[in-house]
Amino acid sequence: MAEYSALSLLKNAFSGNRGWKPAWRKASPKPAYDVIVVGGGGHGLATAYYLAAEHGIRKVAVLEKGWLGSGNIGRNTTIVRSNYLLPESIRFYDHSVKLWENLSHQLNYNVMFSQRGVLNLAHSPAQVDDYIRRGNAMRHEGGDGIWLSPAQIARYAPGVDVSSSARFPVVGGLLQPRAGTARHDAVAWGYARAADRLGVDIIENCEVTGFLRDGDEITGVATSRGDIRGKKVAVAVAGSTGRVMKLAGIENLPIESHVLQAFVSESIKPFVDCVVTFGAGHLYMSQSDKGGLVFGGSLDLYNSYAQRGNLPLVEEVMSEITAMFPAVAKLRLLRSWGGVMDMSMDGSPIITKGPLPGMYLNCGWCYGGFKATPASGYSFAWTIAKDEPHPINAPFTLSRFERGVIIDEKGQGPTPKLH
Amino acid sequence: MLISCPHCGPRDLAEFTYQGDATRTRPDLASTDTAAWHAYVYERPNPAGLHREYWQHSGGCRSHLLVVRDTVSHEIASAKFARKAREMIG
Numbered sequence: 001m002a003e004y005s006a007l008s009l010l011k012n013a014f015s016g017n018r019g020w021k022p023a024w025r026k027a028s029p030k031p032a033y034d035v036i037v038v039g040g041g042g043h044g045l046a047t048a049y050y051l052a053a054e055h056g057i058r059k060v061a062v063l064e065k066g067w068l069g070s071g072n073i074g075r076n077t078t079i080v081r082s083n084y085l086l087p088e089s090i091r092f093y094d095h096s097v098k099l100w101e102n103l104s105h106q107l108n109y110n111v112m113f114s115q116r117g118v119l120n121l122a123h124s125p126a127q128v129d130d131y132i133r134r135g136n137a138m139r140h141e142g143g144d145g146i147w148l149s150p151a152q153i154a155r156y157a158p159g160v161d162v163s164s165s166a167r168f169p170v171v172g173g174l175l176q177p178r179a180g181t182a183r184h185d186a187v188a189w190g191y192a193r194a195a196d197r198l199g200v201d202i203i204e205n206c207e208v209t210g211f212l213r214d215g216d217e218i219t220g221v222a223t224s225r226g227d228i229r230g231k232k233v234a235v236a237v238a239g240s241t242g243r244v245m246k247l248a249g250i251e252n253l254p255i256e257s258h259v260l261q262a263f264v265s266e267s268i269k270p271f272v273d274c275v276v277t278f279g280a281g282h283l284y285m286s287q288s289d290k291g292g293l294v295f296g297g298s299l300d301l302y303n304s305y306a307q308r309g310n311l312p313l314v315e316e317v318m319s320e321i322t323a324m325f326p327a328v329a330k331l332r333l334l335r336s337w338g339g340v341m342d343m344s345m346d347g348s349p350i351i352t353k354g355p356l357p358g359m360y361l362n363c364g365w366c367y368g369g370f371k372a373t374p375a376s377g378y379s380f381a382w383t384i385a386k387d388e389p390h391p392i393n394a395p396f397t398l399s400r401f402e403r404g405v406i407i408d409e410k411g412q413g414p415t416p417k418l419h
Numbered sequence: 420m421l422i423s424c425p426h427c428g429p430r431d432l433a434e435f436t437y438q439g440d441a442t443r444t445r446p447d448l449a450s451t452d453t454a455a456w457h458a459y460v461y462e463r464p465n466p467a468g469l470h471r472e473y474w475q476h477s478g479g480c481r482s483h484l485l486v487v488r489d490t491v492s493h494e495i496a497s498a499k500f501a502r503k504a505r506e507m508i509g
C-alpha cells in the first residue's frame with residue numbers, strides 16, 4: 001500500500017511517479033459481513049473507518065453504486081464550521097472540528113484542512129443581535145465566536161464592500177477562527193484508504209437494489225453484484241435516502257430531497273483568505289488553493305433528485321456575490337453543478353439505530369454534512385457497534401419529531417427548503 | 420423549467436414560488452390524534468418520480484396551483500388551480 005512521507009514523495013518524484021500504488025483495493029463482495037455500510041460518500045467511509053479503528057469491527061463492506069466521491073462528498077463547497085446556536089448542534093459540530101484538527105495525521109492522508117476562519121456578515125441591527133447571541137452560545141460551550149466591527153472586517157477580508165454605499169451595508173460580522181475548509185475529495189480518499197488498510201472492503205459500482213429480510217428484520221442487501229448478508233446494515237446515502245429507504249418499504253421519513261447548486265470561477269491571484277457569508281441573502285464563498293472562487297447560495301427550493309438546477313437560482317447567486325464583492329463582477333464562471341440534499345424537517349440530522357431491526361440510519365444533512373463527516377462517522381460507528389448512541393448523536397433521533405423535541409437552529413418550522 | 424399556469428399559459432420558473440408537498444391532508448382541527456398530526460406535519464413521501472405539490476404563480480396572476488412534476492426529470496405532468504384540483508381529489 002502507498003505510504004505517504006517526505007521520503008516517498010522524493011523517491012517517486014525521481015522515478016517519474018510510477019511507483020505509487022492504488023490507495024485502496026478493488027474489493028469484490030464476500031457473501032457476508034458483520035456490518036454493511038450502504039453509500040460510499042464521506043459519511044459511509046468515515047463510519048467504516050471508525051468501526052474498524054475504534055471498535056475493532058473489520059468485517060465491514062462499504063457498498064457504493066458509482067465511484068467514490070460521485071455523491072455530495074465530491075460536490076460540496078467544503079466549508080467546515082461549528083458556529084451554531086443550540087447546545088446539541090454546537091457539541092456535535094465542535095466534536096467534528098476537533099476530529100478535523102487531527103484528521104490528516106490520523107489518516108496519514110492530507111485532507112488539507114485549512115482553519116482560515118468563517119466570517120458571517122451582518123447587515124441589520126436584528127442580525128447583529130442574532131449573531132452576537134450565537135457567538136455567545138458558542139463561547140458558553142467552550143467554542144470560539146468573535147465579533148468584528150466593519151473596520152475590523154475591512155482589515156480581515158479586504159475585498160468585502162464595507163462602505164455605507166453598499167446595497168446592504170455591513171454593520172459587523174461573527175468570526176469563527178477555527179472554522180475553514182478542507183479538500184473534499186481527499187476526505188473520501190483518505191477515509192477509504194485508512195479503512196481499506198484495516199481490512200474494510202470498499203466495493204464500488206455496487207448498487208443496493210433491495211433489502212434481505214427475515215420478517216421485519218433486515219439481514220442483508222440485494223445488490224447489482226448479488227446478495228450480501230450483513231449482521232447489521234447501515235444506510236448513509238444522503239440525498240438518496242428516500243430512494244433507498246423505499247426499498248425497505250419506508251416512505252414516511254421527515255426528509256425531502258432538494259437540489260443545491262455550487263459554482264467555481266476562473267483562477268485569480270489570492271483575493272480572500274477566509275470563508276465569507278453574505279447575510280442579506282444566502283451566499284457563502286471562499287477561494288480554493290488553485291485560485292478559483294468557490295461559492296453557493298440557496299437550494300433551488302423545489303423537491304428534486306436531479307443533480308442539476310435551474311437558471312433563476314444561478315442569477316440570484318451571481319447578484320449576491322457581486323453585491324458582497326463588487327470586484328468579482330467581471331470574473332468568468334468556470335463550472336457549476338448540483339447535488340441532491342437530504343433536507344430534514346428541522347434542519348438537523350438523524351443518526352440512529354432503526355427504524356427496522358438490524359438497520360441503522362444516517363441522513364438529514366441539509367446544507368452542512370461535509371463538516372460533519374468525522375463526527376457523523378464516529379458517532380454512527382459507535383451507535384452501530386454498541387447499539388446505543390454516543391452522547392454527541394443521542395439528541396439526533398428519528399423519534400424526536402413525534403416527541404416534539406426537534407432541533408431547529410433557526411426556528412424555521414417544518415419546511416425543509418428553509419433549513 | 421416552464422410551468423403552464425391554467426390562467427396565464429407557460430411561464431418561467433422565476434415567476435413561481437414553491438409551496439411544497441401536496442400529498443398530505445390536514446387532520447380536523449379538533450383532532451387530538453397525535454399520530455395523524457405527526458404524519459401531516461413531518462412525514463413526507465419524497466418520491467423520486469411524480470410528485471404532487473403546490474406552487475403559487477406569485478409573479479403573475481397569483482393563483483395557487485396544484486402541480487404534478489417529476490422530481491428526477493423536472494418534467495411537468497399537469498398544473499391545475501389548486502382549489503379545483505383538491506375538490507376533484509376529495
Ligand SMILES: Cc1cc2nc3c(=O)[nH]c(=O)nc-3n(C[C@H](O)[C@H](O)[C@H](O)COP(=O)(O)OP(=O)(O)OC[C@H]3O[C@@H](n4cnc5c(N)ncnc54)[C@H](O)[C@@H]3O)c2cc1C
Pocket residue numbers: 038039040041042043044063064065066067069070071072073074075076077078079080206207208209236237238239240244260261262296337338339340341365366367368369370371372
Ligand atoms: C453543492 C453543495 C454544496 C455543499 N456545501 C457544503 C459545505 O460547504 N459544507 C458542508 O458541511 N456541507 C456541504 N454540503 C453538504 C454535504 O456535501 C453533504 O451533506 C454530505 O456530503 C453528505 O454525506 P455523504 O458525503 O456521505 O454523501 P454522498 O457523498 O452523497 O454519499 C452518499 C453515497 O451513497 C451512494 N448511494 C446512493 N444510493 C445508493 C444505492 N442504492 N446503493 C449504493 N450506494 C448508493 C451515492 O452514490 C453516494 O456516493 C454541500 C452539498 C452540496 C450538494
Ligand SMILES: [Zn+2]
Pocket residue numbers: 424425426427428476479480481482
Ligand atoms: Zn398565472
